[in-house]
Amino acid sequence: MRVRLRIEKWVGGGQGLARTEGKVALVRGGLPGELVEAEVVERKNHLEGQVVRLLEPHPQRYTAYLPPSADLPLEYPQQLPLKQGLVQEALERIGKLEFALAPIQASPEALHYRTAAQYALHPLGGLAYRQPRSEELVRIPEDPLIAPPLLETFRLLSSWPLANALEVVVRGSLYENRTQVGFVGGEPRFFQRTAQALVQEGVAGVVWAEASPKGRFRGRMRALAGETRLLEDFGGVLSSVSVGSFAQVNPKAAGLLFQEAAQIVGVGERALELYAGSGVLSLHLASRFHQIFAIEINREAVGRGETDAARLGAQNIVFKREDARIFARFLPAELVMVDPPRAGLSEEVLQGLLEHRPQGILYIACDPATWARDLGKLVRGGYTLVFARPYDFYPFTHHVEVLSLLRR
16 A cells, blocks of 8 residues: 655664554655655554655755665765664664764765675666565666776676676775676586686686575585686785675775774784684784684685785684684683674574673674674673774665674
C-alpha cells in the first residue's frame, strides 16, 4: 500500500523511521524531516518499504548522481552527526552503556574514496548494481564513489562484452595508481583473451573465480594474466592487497584509524590480533610490543601478511592460520585486538575473553549494533570502556566503523 510519511529519524540499515496510524514504518530512501510517499508492506510488528516520491525534501539533500548502493543522499557534513548518533544510540540502547563517544573522524575524501567495487553485468550491456534486498539490476553510467585508479577500468569494463560472467570485481591501489580485475562465474577459458587484452590496456592483473555458494572468492580461483598483488598505503604502512581477498576499501580513512589505534594501546610484551586479515593493524603496532600473534583463517591473507612483515622487517609478528576461537592457546597477552565480521564476536571468543581477562581489548567494529551488544557483555564482565570513536569509511552510505578500547 502507498502512504504519506514524515521521517522522524534515521536508523540502522539506512532506513528512515516514521509513524502512521499507530504503527512504526521503516522505509529506505528517506531522510530525517522529509515528507515522503512510500510503498510499504505489513510485517509482523511494523511496516516496511521504499520511498517512491519526495514531497518535502531535506534542504541539504544531495542531488547529484549516486549509485543505488549510496543510501545516504545528504551533503557530506550533515552525514557525520547522523552516524555519530547511530553509534551513540546503539551503545545506549543495545549495550546499556552510558559513555561519551569521541567525535566522529570524517573520511578524508567524501567521493572517489573506494578502492574496491563489485558489479553485476546488465543483460543489455554495461555494469549494474542490484537494488537492496532485490535481484533487480540498475545500470550505472558512472560510479562517483570509486577512487581515481578505478575510473578508467570502470569505463573499459562498461564497454566490453563480458556475457559469460555473473559479476566483475575491481580492486585498485592509490599508492601504485593501478587496478586488478576479477571475473566471477562462467569458466576461466571464456576470459583468457579478455584478461590479456585488459593487461595490455594497463590493468595490473586479472583473476577468475567460480560462483561458489560459500561466497565470492571462496571457491576455485585462477590467475589469468598480470600481477596477483598490489601495494597500498594504510597510514604509512605499505600492505599488499589483491582483488580476491578482503582489505579496507578506504585506505586513507583506515590509515587514520590504525594510527590512532597505535597511539591509544600503550606498550607491552605480547599482543594478539584476532580476525587479523593480512595483519595491517599488527604492522602498525609492531614497534609497541615485543611479540604479536596475528590469527587469521584465510590462507591467502596469511600469505600476504607474512610477505609484508618480512618486507617491512617486522620479525616480531607471527602469523597463525587458525580460527579465532582457539586464541587462548596464545595467551597470556596484555592486549587482544579484535576486528570481527558484522556478526560481531563469536560466543566462544567472547567467553574466552571474559575467562582469560587480558588487560586490554582493542575492538574495531564495522557494525555498531553487534559492537554495542559485545561491549555490554564485556563491561558487565568486568571491563571498563575507556575510549570509543566512530570512523566514517563509507560516505553516502549508512555504514560506520568504530574504534574502541577496554581495560580491566
